[in-house]
Amino acid sequence: MASSQMSYAPTLGKLLKSLNTQPLEASIEALIYLLKRRQVKGDDVANATAHMLLQVVAKSKWQNVDQLLAKVSNTGHRLAQAAPTEQVIGNVVRRVMGLIRDEASEDRNADEMGDSVSDLSQLPTTPTISTRPGPTPLRAATLPMSKSMFNLLCVSETAQSPVTGASTPMSQGASANMHALRSEVIDGIEEIMDEISQADDQIAGFADIQIHPGDYVLAYLPSPTVERFLLKAAAKRRFTVFIASAERQKPGEVPHAALRKKLNGLGVNAISLASNGLMAYMPRVNKVVISAKAVYANGGISTESGCSTAARAAQEYSKPVIVLSGVYKFCPVDPSDDGTEFEQGDSSTYVDYADGEAVDALEVENIVGEYLPPQYVDVYLTNLGPQTRDHLATIMADHYKLEDMGLSLHLP
Amino acid sequence: MAVENTGAPAGAPAPQEKGKQQAKSTVANTPATTGGDAAGEQKLTPAQLKAKAKAEKAARRAKAKEVKEVPPAAAVADAKGGKSGKGGKQEGSQSAGSQQQGKSVPGRRPSVNGRRPSVAIIKEDPRSSIPECFSHVAMAKRIQTSQAHKDVHPAVLAVGQQMATFALKDSIARLEATLLAFKKVIESYETPKGNSLSRHFVPHVLNPQIEYLTECRPMSFSMGNAIRFLKSQVNKFDIDTPEDEAKESLLEFIDIFINERITLAEVVISKNAAELIDEDGVVLTYGRHRLVEKTILRAKANGKSFAVSVIDDPYDQGGKELAKTLQQAGIRVFYSPNLGGVRAHLERASNVLLGTEAIFANGSLHAPAGTADVAMAASAANVKVVALCETINFDRERVSVDSLTYNEIDPERCSAESFRLMFDNTHSKYIAGVITEFESGTDFAPAQAILTLLRKREDPTIA
Structure with missing residues (x-):
């Protein structure tokens, strides 16, 4: 279904519209083909990359920060291969990865304060923050319980592990954290998208x-x-x-x-x-x-x-x-x-x-x-x-x- | 006068419309104007009139280029529209428009009843569309043959037309055609009673020809030089020289001149330049120039194996023809359709051969637009740039430091919609060498030494 939609005169506009309805992998493939045919070029590339990475963060399955980083960089790698002259793809990927690292370390700092209650209170609001459809709402509904309980247990443990970037091992199965991280990263990517779209006006x-x-x-x-x-x-x-x-x-x-x-x-x-x-x-x-x-x-x-x-x-x-x-x-x-x-x-x-x-x-x-x-x-x-x-x-x-x-x- | 318009097909219908041309130069917005007339007849305050006139002026500028090319049908339809709508508003608003245009006011008024001014307007129009900042630059224009001075010789008329339409384009082709036409002028010349050829020929016969040619298209520097030589040759005649003898001598002078300065020069230059092409090297050139083409073909004929990079001007595409010709001669050709590829092509180039239109007294090249960019890129990439030029193209008096001093506007592209200068000015510091027919072997005359070279040419037997 999705592929038949795309096979007919694919454009970036159509792709972005169909992002929510079609599987992540199909979207990535579609964008790769657009890039390869140079149908997406110039200033659209950054925007398209940001959209796609947002989908990766929102839709793909990952348990810890390292996995997320790997997924983002892997997707970026594929896009960049499709359009090797578009350096902007790499830039957006770097920005998103930096964002993930920031959010991850912030989360842990928050945990250090033992602020699991506020963490809990945040959780119900997350589905409303992320307006993106996809698996997020479902997860939010099913997971908060186990997450918050786990947080109580693992507070001390996270406090012990300092943040060291990509290789930082996350506490296993910190899915509540992961969930908060997901929505924060999504927010962050949306900010990047805003920045991209406003840049021209600001320059002008x-x-x-x-x-x-x-x-x-x-x-x-x-x-x-x-x-x-x-x-x-x-x-x-x-x-x-x-x-x-x-x-x-x-x-x-x-x-x-x-x-x-x-x-x-x-x-x-x-x-x-x-x-x-x-x-x-x-x-x-x-x-x-x-x-x-x-x-x-x-x-x-x-x-x-x-x-x-x-x-x-x-x-x-x-x-x-x-x-x-x-x-x-x-x-x-x-x-x-x-x-x-x-x-x-x-x-x-x-x-x-x-x-x-x-x-x-x-x-x-x-x-x-x-x-x-x-x-x-x-x-x-x-x-x-x-x-x-x-x-x-x-x-x-x-x-x-x-x-x-x-x-x-x-x-x- | 009404039947004169056989020459320019585009202009043909216009004069028949009795000078509606001017009114119709706003072709595009005529329907809009008439439409607006009906609706907004009452509310045309002076301010509105002014605004409207302004808009019309802008439209006219934009459309001016198309005026020449208005298809007959459109012009006729327009004329009709104009007649029907003429009664009131349109006339008023349009004359307001032309008042602001200054120049066209006198042209427009009589155009209502007389047909003559329309012709003048056709000639004026293309220039009026030239953007202000380039309005000082010369431009070739088509003069209908019947408009030319009555003393202009038919052979010169034909050459003038060919130059105005760029059928004769580069400086040497124009020079040769001019000289051959002058031969015809000399052959048919008969000195009036009581006059001498040496006193009468130049002011009364030759000068009208020259004026006409200059009107068609500004003279190339080579033509200026040749005409100077020719005139001084005429002046050398004793007042009592018999006419036949003088004519014979002039014809011979022209023959020798063409032979030496054009035909042989080409052979010598291509021979010398061919030696510069390295075995297994890559020669880069820009556009299509006769000397460069001859040089490359000669090097190939000499048995060298090398490749050629042709950088083209997308608006001219002469380079494509060159590329095809060279390819047929069995040379490997890389072709870049625009200047964007110049740096990539320079990476593998061993030297650059450039054809030029003329060389100024300060050693800078007057060459097809884009040559300067190629020369500059080449010298930045440390690739040697060699210019090929006949000495007849050297200008000893004029000095040019930028491209806006001596230049020409492409008559096909002379409006803001699409504007093009035909030449540019390459500073001599980008040129490693100039090859002329007076250079022996592979010696180089650096561009700075051109004046010396010219002094060497200052040979009493020639000038």
Whole structure:
């Protein structure tokens, strides 16, 4: 049943809707296929990953924190394998694992105080907190009794075992704890999802600081983040936007028509550049705005192909390059560790299959994603405000647990 | 005048509409306007009028590019719509619109009764859609042959049309066609009584041709150089030189010129550049340039084995043709359809060969848009960049430090909807060497030494 639903024009929207009705494994598989076909990409990936991990936490069977961590990282591993260039998957997995560790240690601290009564009193409320359907309500109904009794017995024992991260052995069968943990982790993931969905708006909030009246702003392949940023700035400022893209438009097709219309509506001049090289326009440009798919530990970013052309041209003329990126895209690995430097894409948009000569002969390489070295980036504009390269490590340390920093989802 | 419009198919229907063209340049929103007229006839306060005019102006700008291409049916339908709706509101609101447009006011008024201005408007329109910040940049335009100066020679007319439509595109092709057309002009020239060729030919015959060609498309630097040589050649004639002798000498001069500066130059450059291609190396090039193509084919013919990376401009796709040609010659070709792949391709490239349109006095290249990005990426990747250029393309007077000083707008893409500059400016620091026909062997003339090179060319027998 579930598979027949998915087999028909699968989209992320449909998948997210069907999450509650179909088995966990089917959902994961469906998302993997969407990722493999690159039907989910860009900013949707983080959201989709968070949704999926929430399902993993809510639906899968686990008895202790270690099992949960293993399940989360295993699912993350599978998703990352499906889309090796999407570093964001790893980020969300790290965040969720960090969250689990936090909640687990908090729980135990609470236990240390011998506060089992409050623990008990919390329990009945948990089903209402987690509005997600699934096995949770059932468990909540059947287990509280045994859990609370067990808690009474094992208080002293947990107090003895300090929290040491992934390898921490949990007291066996602490299912009441586990249940509370489950709902807290679910809450936490929902917070991460909120953060992801609000990031664009928060970034756009800094638009009028960065963009000044009379500016010429070059937006290279504007992503939804960049579009929102520009529109927010347009509400306050009069400036000119150059929209550049490496894609070839079919005759009669107007590139970025919707964005141009909105900008024009706000009184901002938007010019689509039908050009691949951007050096010609750079003397006119005041700043370049691009969005990152991921920001690496060294400050380099993973982004759309062609951004390095734009950034290099900007550097030649000493124009600032502003990278828009939610903090959730900050990725605590080095670019050489994970993934590939270039991502290749469909070449049929450029070389027609009807063009037999070309199809037979040419080795067409259409690069769709690339790595932009840190020296080309001037400002990282995040939902926490503008950041410099030197400060990235601090932000990453704030958001990821040390234990998860080294997590690599790309090793076979 | 009414039958003149056979030239441009797109413009053809418009003049028949007696200059409705202007009114109809708001083609897209005409239905909306007429619809709104009926409904909102009474409530058009001056402020509303102004807002409406503004909206129309915006729409007109957006649509201006399409104006040329309005299919006949649409134009006719429009004209009808315009006539029926003309009586009251629409006329009023539209003239308000054109008042704000300044320039088009004089064009519009007479257009109601006369057909002539419509032609002028067709010529004006494409430029009016150019975004303000690029309004200083030149653009080729199609001039209907009947609009040209009466002294323009038919051969030059044809060349002008071909240049305006980019059938003749690169600087050398244009130069050659121009010189051949000038030969025809010289052949058919007869000195009027009481005049001498050396005094009469240039101001009264040659200059109108040049003006016309410049109007069609700004002259390439090579054309400027050649014309200077040609004029100085004419000036050298003694006032008493017999006409036949002078003509003969001019024709011969042009033949030699084409032979030396174009035909032989190509052979020499490709020969020298072919030696730069490493055995088992990978040559990277951008777009399609005649000299680069010749060079690669020659290296192949010399028995070298190597591969070629072609980076293409997705808006031009000349590189694809080059890639296919090379492939047919048995060369392994990697093809990147856009500049996004340039860094990946540079990783395996051993050197970069670039064709250029011209070289400025400060050594920077004037080359198809995107060349600068490729050169910059290559020098960042420590790959040697070599530019190929005939000396006729060297400009000794002009200095360019950015791409907005001397450039051209693609007439097909000249509005905010889609805008394109045709050239860019590559700083000489990114160029490891320039190969010209005066270079012997594999010697390099670094771009900075170009002025020296030019001084070497400052040979009294030539200039």
